[in-house]
Amino acid sequence: MSSSWRRSLAPRAAGVVYAFIALVAILTITSAAQGRPSYLSSVNLSNILDQSALIAILAIFMTVVLITGNFDLSVASTAALAGTVALKTIDSYGPVVALLAALITGALVGLVNAVLVQKLGVNAFIVTLGTLTAVRGVVQAILDGQSITAKDTTLLDLATARWTLPIAVAVVIGVLLIAGALLLIRRGKSIVATAGLWFAGLALILLAVFRPLMLTQTAPVWIMLVLAVLTALVLRFTVVGRNLYAVGGNPEAARLSGIAVDRYKMVAFVVNGTVAAMVGVLYAGRFNSVDPTVLTGGELTVIAAAVLGGTSLFGGSGYVAKSVVGTLILFTLSNGFNVLNIGSNYQNVVQGTVLVAAASLYTATSGRERRRFRLALRRGKGDPPASTQPSEKVLVEH
Secondary structure, three states: OHHHHHHHHOHHHHHHHHHHHHHHHHHHHHHHHOOOOOOOOHHHHHHHHHHHHHHHHHHHHHHHHHHOOOOOOOHHHHHHHHHHHHHHHHHHHOHHHHHHHHHHHHHHHHHHHHHHHHHOOOOHHHHHHHHHHHHHHHHHHHHOOOOEEOOOOHHHHHHHOEEEOOHHHHHHHHHHHHHHHHHHHHOOOOOOOOHHHHHHHHHHHHHHHHOHHHHEEEHHHHHHHHHHHHHHHHHHHOHHHHHHHHHHHOHHHHHHOOOOHHHHHHHHHHHHHHHHHHHHHHHHHHHOEEOOOOOOOHHHHHHHHHHHOOOOOOOOOOOHHHHHHHHHHHHHHHHHHHHOOOOOHHHHHHHHHHHHHHHHHHHHHHHHHHHHHHHHHHHOOOOOOOOOOHHHHHHHHO
16 A cells, blocks of 8 residues: 555656646745735636636547547647637527537547548548648638627627535535545555545535635636546546557557457547537637637647646556646646746746656656566566556556
């Protein structure tokens, strides 16, 4: 048990959490030293969550695609196209048809990526770079260089709505999450495996008691939190989740085990495109308008968030919760620079440095862990470390 905890608290496993805590502490102390309002005020924390929610949603499902051994550069362009389709159709056909049209558009883009990558064997970088450019061109063609605004405000009302989770409900959900963790432990799961449930449950209870204002957030924040929890549970505790890790970690071993590798990888692309479309609708709804440059470059921020969270670009490794924390780090940096009135010229320098440092740390620590694991295998003892890619676990089992 103690060894499992040590692995879970090692820099490779929890480095992004340490970085986030350190960043918030530095900004809090600096703000107090300069006589500025508390950085940890409910208003400022809510602003950070709202600003990061849509990118975090994209990062969640980008993590799923990366786990399967692929990646998708077209998510931001897909979101832009879906938002454009929604605003183009909502006044004529209503919000339901507009939403369905947008989601179908995103699913079709994801399907095109999936077929080209998995059925024709074209490299995912080339395919998604091509769809990024082509889809952005479609957006520019539809808009003809002009921004558009919808008269129907349904999407605006949805994207800017503030939903409140009642204190009693928050406490009940927190207790249920902790009870679920205890049940999983009784069924053989380790405390480390259920750490996310423990953390989420305790966080909800503490917020309900000490920061009830934080229980009122915009709709995109609640959508992000629900999707993060559901996706994390699927990846962690279901056969589908284990198969996703397997097809990314070692496709050949997964295929020999009877897993439909192509199907899993293709579904990941389609789901990613559909979710990107939902994000595009919410983004367009925030302003009830779109222009040809909407979300340009957003795909790089999404991938950066996933990499900061320790997701491997080579498949088989990644955690949704850490990708969300990676997103929060990027937006906390941006928010902190604005609060402290530091020039925007330095923001990209710091963000780039943080990204390279995180990737270097993950690469160095994972390399050492794999060497120790292989040495243990040769000696005939030891289980794979928590951060070992599932490809090695699959090879051991099969």
